[in-house]
Amino acid sequence: MLTGTVKFFNESKGYGFIKDDETEKEIFVHITGLVDQIAQDDKVTYEVKEGKKGENAVNVRRA
Structure with a gap:
């Protein structure tokens, strides 16, 4: 499992970005890929x- 921090997540639009802890690359996240609810600055x-x-x-x- 990779780890990161939620940089941005718009609940009404259903998408956002996670900043990877290791590479600092931003990864797109769609609401369909969530197991738990997330918010900005959450560790995931x-x-x-x-x-x-x-x-x-x-x-x-x-x-």
Whole structure:
């Protein structure tokens, strides 16, 4: 599992970005990839899956 911090998440639009702790790369996250509800600045664990427009965070859980 990868770890990161929620940089931005818009609940009404259903998407946001996670900043990876190790690489500091931003990963797109869609509401369908969430296990737990998340908010800005939450520490999370996640997996990466290739999507239509690049990498997406999936199985996102609060750490």
